[in-house]
Amino acid sequence: MRKILWLSRHAPQSAQINELEDVFGEVEIIQVAAIVNNADDVISLMRKYKVDDIVAVLPLTIIAAITYRGIHPIRAVMKKSNEGSETTFIHDHFDRIEHVTVTSHPLRSDEWEES
Numbered sequence: 632m633r634k635i636l637w638l639s640r641h642a643p644q645s646a647q648i649n650e651l652e653d654v655f656g657e658v659e660i661i662q663v664a665a666i667v668n669n670a671d672d673v674i675s676l677m678r679k680y681k682v683d684d685i686v687a688v689l690p691l692t693i694i695a696a697i698t699y700r701g702i703h704p705i706r707a708v709m710k711k712s713n714e715g716s717e718t719t720f721i722h723d724h725f726d727r728i729e730h731v732t733v734t735s736h737p738l739r740s741d742e743w744e745e746s
Contacts, residue, residue, distance in 0.1 A: 632656075632657045632658065632659055633655040633656065633657070633683045633684060634658075634659045634680065634681065634682040634683050634684075635651065635658055635659070635660050635661070635682060635683065635684045635685065635705075636676060636677055636680055636682040636684070636685040636686070636687075637660050637661065637662040637685075637686050638663055638665070638667070638673070638676065638685060638686065638687040638688065638689065639662070639664065639686070639687065639688040640664040640688075642662060643660055643662070643686070644721075644722050646721070646722040647686075647707060647722045647725075648660065650722070650724065651686075651725070654725075655684075661680050663676060663680070667689065667693065669693060669696065670693055670696035670699075670700060673685070673687070673689070673702070674697070674700070674702070677702070684704075684705060685702065685704045685705065686704065686705045686706070686707060686725070687704045687705075687706070688707075689704070691731060694731055695731035695733070698728055698729065698730055698731055703727055703728055703729055704728050705725050705726070705728075706725065706726045706727075706728055707722060707725055708722075708723045708726055709721060709722060709723060710722075710723045
């Protein structure tokens with residue numbers, strides 16, 4: 632059985648559990664809605680719960696730091712659904728994050744020169 636840390640304040644949807652079971656077979660999902668400040672916090676939680684994998688909703692900087700350390704989290708990709716006045720998010724698929732690259736420039740145009 633594959634143990635998966637679900638690091639999010641939102642519980643997994645049944646479609647998400649089904650996809651994880653399709654990919655990994657039997658899974659045990661351990662949901663934790665903790666606030667983490669850095670990669671060390673994430674790694675500590677993974678060790679505490681002795682998990683094989685992680686599905687995480689985290690800031691990009693933390694995701695980049697854990698991938699740099701060899702942990703490749705799973706990211707839930709959602710589709711927005713508007714029914715009447717309600718907006719809901721429906722599971723589309725999962726991605727495995729291998730690497731994070733950020734390209735940026737100063738917000739003020741007078742500080743940025745195109746190359």
